[in-house]
Each structure stands twice: as structure tokens, then as C-alpha cells.
Amino acid sequence: xxxxxxxxxxxxxxxxxxxxxxxxxxxxxxxxxxxxxxxxxxxxxxxxxxxxxxxxxxxxxxxxxxxxxxxxxxxxxxxxxxxxxxxxxxxxxxxxxxxxxxxxxxxxxxxxxxxxxxxxxxxxxxxxxxxxxxxxxxxxxxxxxxxxxxxxxxxxxxxxxxxxxxxxxxxxxxxxxxxxxxxxxxxxxxxxxxxxxxxxxxxxxxxxxxxxxxxxxxxxxxxxxxxxxxxxxxxxxxxxxxxxxxxxxxxxxxxxxxxxxxxxxxxxxxxxxxxxxxxxxxxxxxxxxxxxxxxxxxxxxxxxxxxxxxxxxxxxxxxxxxxxxxxxxxxxxxxxxxxxxxxxxxxxxxxxxxxxxxx
Amino acid sequence: xxxxxxxxxxxxxxxxxxxxxxxxxxxxxxxxxxxxxxxxxxxxxxxxxxxxxxxxxxxxxxxxxxxxxxxxxxxxxxxxxxxxxxxxxxxxxxxxxxxxxxxxxxxxxxxxxxxxxxxxxxxxxxxxxxxxxxxxxxxxxxxxxxxxxxxxxxxxxxxxxxxxxxxxxxxxxxxxxxxxxxxxxxxxxxxxxxxxxxxxx
Numbered sequence: 001x002x003x004x005x006x007x008x009x010x011x012x013x014x015x016x017x018x019x020x021x022x023x024x025x026x027x028x029x030x031x032x033x034x035x036x037x038x039x040x041x042x043x044x045x046x047x048x049x050x051x052x053x054x055x056x057x058x059x060x061x062x063x064x065x066x067x068x069x070x071x072x073x074x075x076x077x078x079x080x081x082x083x084x085x086x087x088x089x090x091x092x093x094x095x096x097x098x099x100x101x102x103x104x105x106x107x108x109x110x111x112x113x114x115x116x117x118x119x120x121x122x123x124x125x126x127x128x129x130x131x132x133x134x135x136x137x138x139x140x141x142x143x144x145x146x147x148x149x150x151x152x153x154x155x156x157x158x159x160x161x162x163x164x165x166x167x168x169x170x171x172x173x174x175x176x177x178x179x180x181x182x183x184x185x186x187x188x189x190x191x192x193x194x195x196x197x198x199x200x201x202x203x204x205x206x207x208x209x210x211x212x213x214x215x216x217x218x219x220x221x222x223x224x225x226x227x228x229x230x231x232x233x234x235x236x237x238x239x240x241x242x243x244x245x246x247x248x249x250x251x252x253x254x255x256x257x258x259x260x261x262x263x264x265x266x267x268x269x270x271x272x273x274x275x276x277x278x279x280x281x282x283x284x285x286x287x288x289x290x291x292x293x294x295x296x297x298x299x300x301x302x303x304x305x306x307x308x309x310x311x312x313x314x315x316x317x318x319x320x321x322x323x324x325x326x327x328x329x330x331x332x333x334x335x336x337x338x339x340x341x342x343x344x345x346x347x348x349x350x351x352x353x354x355x356x357x358x359x
Numbered sequence: 360x361x362x363x364x365x366x367x368x369x370x371x372x373x374x375x376x377x378x379x380x381x382x383x384x385x386x387x388x389x390x391x392x393x394x395x396x397x398x399x400x401x402x403x404x405x406x407x408x409x410x411x412x413x414x415x416x417x418x419x420x421x422x423x424x425x426x427x428x429x430x431x432x433x434x435x436x437x438x439x440x441x442x443x444x445x446x447x448x449x450x451x452x453x454x455x456x457x458x459x460x461x462x463x464x465x466x467x468x469x470x471x472x473x474x475x476x477x478x479x480x481x482x483x484x485x486x487x488x489x490x491x492x493x494x495x496x497x498x499x500x501x502x503x504x505x506x507x508x509x510x511x512x513x514x515x516x517x518x519x520x521x522x523x524x525x526x527x528x529x530x531x532x533x534x535x536x537x538x539x540x541x542x543x544x545x546x547x548x549x550x551x552x553x554x555x556x557x558x559x560x
Contacts, residue, residue, distance in 0.1 A: 004533065022438040028446035033405060043540040054513040074457075080481040081547055084491045089511055343492050 007037070011044040016061060017068030045078065053082040091346045095291070095305070243325060245269070248276035250315065251335065251352035265355040272325045279337060281309060281317040282350050287339035290319045291346075296333045330358045376426040383429060384440050398422075398444050405448070411455055421448045481554055490553035494546050502542045509539040 013019055014027045031038045051057050052065050069075050249266050250258035290307040309317045337349040385391035399418050406414035425447050481487050512520050525535040
């Protein structure tokens with residue numbers, strides 16, 4: 001072990017050009033005559049390139065690396081591959097991270113914006129256990145699957161509850177006519193999408209927060225805010241009931257809102273439970289799904305992953321993001337959209353900015 | 360209009376260069392001859408073991424290159440001659456792996472890496488990313504898992520992760536590293552091929 005450390009140190013010095021001519025010749029001689037040493041040298045080289053790519057070298061090493069190591073064209077290619085691998089792994093990690101975010105977001109334990117660190121901690125914990133004891137790791141994996149199924153059932157139940165009320169509602173007045181996305185979504189108490197298009201059935205418009213209570217303890221079902229551990233301050237429901245109404249807005253790339261009363265802001269009344277942001281796609285690349293991040297004041301508010309593109313007769317392809325209303329404060333927001341191809345490549349797409357006006 | 364540059368002339372071993380090489384090996388011409396034959400035989404044996412197609416040809420190229428650069432290095436290099444031959448042979452072998460049919464002579468006084476001049480194909484970042492993604496997908500499941508996990512972290516986290524991976528796979532840490540290196544080398548080959556074919560088409 002100690003011998004290998006010495007060898008690695010020498011190889012590192014060799015790669016950084018710190019050896020004398022005679023020392024260098026001896027290293028190269030050994031690389032030619034000893035295949036295992038040659039492979040060790042390649043592994044040390046890969047490690048060195050990665051350290052440079054991750055900015056882990058000391059300033060002196062970095063200088064040597066740039067002046068000596070990168071003098072070789074094939075070493076520059078090695079660095080490009082290392083940087084590409086770094087980008088690839090980062091995008092993989094981001095996708096995996098985001099993929100877990102929505103399911104955690106509906107967990108009471110994960111409210112308050114701690115979803116990502118929580119999942120990371122869980123994954124590291126499982127990873128460390130799995131590394132030490134396979135059976136224990138498998139047990140945790142099984143528990144995780146069961147937990148996922150329960151979460152999935154809970155989400156399914158929530159979605160069903162959200163769909164059912166409009167169908168079950170005994171509203172004496174006839175429903176409003178179908179409205180396009182330009183119709184002010186909160187006018188006449190109607191959501192813009194409740195009678196047309198994909199996903200229209202999910203929009204629980206027209207009920208104005210009178211959804212029947214379906215859960216023990218009186219908490220109305222289908223309340224995204226309720227499932228996230230309670231509403232945030234500043235958005236009290238008007239009559240002591242949990243906000244449930246769903247409103248939709250079309251965000252235009254680069255700024256602007258269709259569906260808002262002022263044309264540039266998303267107006268959210270106190271009885272609104274969910275705000276659907278419809279994002280028309282400018283770049284219709286070959287993406288299998290999309291990722292959206294909602295940011296405000298330079299900080300991530302929520303990530304939404306595995307978003308499909310839907311076809312809107314008027315807007316063309318759109319991505320729909322369902323944002324719990326209690327997440328939105330009276331300030332400016334930006335939605336950054338990323339297209340993700342089937343093979344995992346990502347591309348940043350034009351972003352959408354909007355202001356929220358709380359009423 | 361300027362004339363095109365004359366074609367680069369290939370260096371040929373002259374009688375004078377060969378005599379200088381023998382003198383460097385040993386002042387006694389007979390002993391020098393013996394040492395020369397020993398070095399050549401060992402070079403052929405090693406190139407054969409490395410599964411090179413024409414080991415004798417590579418051994419001769421090695422000797423030619425040493426003879427060519429000897430005038431520039433003879434005053435600076437204070438070590439034994441044999442290691443110097445094998446040092447040059449290492450670069451001949453590296454060239455062989457990259458361009459087995461078209462070896463070039465060095466421009467510099469030592470077995471400098473710049474002798475391995477080749478166009479930098481991988482400077483198209485978008486193409487590189489695309490090829491990397493394809494090549495990672497083309498790896499076998501276990502290899503892909505190793506490459507995706509092994510290079511995921513840096514610093515202390517990396518050390519911890521590698522230990523866990525080695526334990527999980529039931530192999531030593533050093534072997535895991537060599538395994539990852541081998542996969543990465545094959546990935547590099549795949550990427551280079553992919554970039555080349557994409558550049559052609």
C-alpha cells in the first residue's frame with residue numbers, strides 16, 4: 001500500500017513535469033516494460049485530470065498542469081472528456097434530484113423548502129447502509145418501495161378528489177361556457193381550463209372553495225397547501241376554509257402574462273389553491289420531458305420534473321406547471337425551463353418571468 | 360502565390376548515426392554490438408507481448424528514433440542507455456495504439472509528447488456531450504453503474520464513496536480504480552470514434 005502511494009506520487013510528479021530527465025526516463029521505461037504500472041499511470045492521469053476539472057489542485061499544481069500536462073494535445077482531449085463527464089454526471093444528478101422533488105413535496109415532513117436536502121440525506125444514508133450491509137440495504141430498499149407506493153396512492157387519491165368535486169357538484173346555475181386561455185381566469189369564479197383541452201378535468205374551477213371535506217378531522221381533501229403542512233402566512237382563506245380554486249395563466253417567453261387582469265401579473269386571490277402556469281414552447285426540440293424551476297430573488301422556490309408537453313389548439317405545445325398557491329408571494333418570479341431528451345441530455349430553454357399579485 | 364511547402368522527408372538511419380549510437384552504448388565496438396542486439400531483442404519481445412502487429416518494425420523504429428535524437432540529448436542525459444531506449448519505446452507504443460499504420464518522427468530532442476500531433480477532435484463541446492451520452496448508454500449495465508458512481512464525487516466524499524463501492528463489489532480499492540480506468544479508456548475510444556464518424560458525416 002505504502003509502495004503504491006510512493007509510485008502514485010512519482011507518477012503524479014511525472015505528469016506534472018516535476019521529474020529530472022533521468023527520473024522521467026526511468027518512469028517511461030517502467031511504463032513500457034510493466035503493464036500494471038502503465039495502467040496505474042493511466043489511472044493516476046485520469047485522477048489528476050479530474051482534480052483539475054473539479055478545481056481541486058493546489059495553485060502550484062494547477063500551474064504545472066496547465067504549462068506542462070496540457071501541452072500534449074491528447075491530454076487536452078482527456079481534459080475535455082473529463083469536463084464532459086462532469087457535465088453529464090451533474091445533469092444526471094440534477095435529473096435524479098428533481099425526479100424525487102415532487103413526491104417529497106407532498107410529504108408533510110418535507111414542507112418549508114427542505115425537500116432537496118432531505119432526499120439527499122436519505123439517499124446518502126441508504127447508500128452508506130447499502131455499501132456496508134447488503135441485506136440491510138435491501139430491507140431499506142423494500143421499505144422505500146412500500147413508502148413510494150403509499151405516496152403514489154396518496155397522490156392518486158388527492159388527484160381523484162381534485163377531479164371529482166366539479167363532476168359531483170350540484171350547482172344550480174349552468175356552468176360557464178368554455179373559455180380560452182385569454183379569458184381572465186378568476187372572472188365569474190371560473191377557471192379557464194375546466195371545460196376544454198388536456199388536463200382541463202384537473203382544474204377544479206367554479207367551486208370557489210366549497211369543496212366538501214373528505215378527510216377525518218375536517219381538512220378538505222385536495223388541498224395542496226394542507227398536504228404541505230399548512231398554509232403560509234399572508235394568504236388566509238376568506239371564510240376560514242382552505243383555498244381550493246384552481247386558476248390558470250399563460251406565461252409568455254421573456255415576460256408577459258395572458259390571463260391576468262393587468263396583462264403582466266398573475267393575480268392570486270385568497271381562495272385559490274393551485275395556480276397552473278402554462279408555458280408555450282418556443283423550441284420544440286426532441287425532448288421526452290421537461291423540468292421547470294420556479295425561482296424568486298435568485299433562489300429556488302420549487303422544482304418540477306417529468307413534465308410532459310401537451311398540445312394546445314391555440315398555443316401549440318405547452319408545458320403545464322401546477323404551483324401550490326401558498327408558494328407564491330407578491331413578488332416577481334422566474335420559471336426556467338429545461339428540455340430533457342430520452343438519452344438524458346439537457347438544454348436550457350427560454351425562461352418566463354411574471355409578477356404575482358395577491359388579492 | 361507561394362509554393363507549397365516541400366514534403367517532409369522521413370529520417371533515415373545513416374552509417375554515421377549508427378556508429379554514434381554504438382559508441383554511446385559502449386566504447387568497445389564488440390560489446391556495443393552485443394548490447395545493441397540485447398536491447399533490440401528485448402524490444403521485440405516486449406512489443407510482441409503487447410500484441411503489436413509488427414514488433415520488429417516497432418523495435419527498429421524505436422532504435423531509429425533514439426539514433427535520430429541522440430546528438431541533442433547525449434550531453435544532457437546522464438543515465439544508462441537501455442532505459443532511454445525503453446522510454447522512447449513507450450512513446451512509439453502510444454503512437455502505435457493511436458495510429459498503428461502511420462508513425463511520425465519526432466520534431467524535438469526527446470521523446471516529446473508533441474510528436475503525437477493529431478487534430479483535436481474533441482473541441483466541439485456539443486458533439487462531445489452527445490457522443491459521451493451515447494457511449495455511456497452503450498456500456499454494459501455494470502460498467503455504466505461503475506462509471507456513473509465512481510466519478511460522481513470529489514474530495515473526501517469521493518474516497519468514502521469509492522470504499523463503499525469496492526466493498527459492495529467485493530474487490531480491493533485499487534482494483535476498483537483500475538476497473539474504472541479501463542471502462543473510462545473504452546469510453547474514450549468510443550467517444551473518439553463517435554466524434555470522428557460524426558465529423559465525417
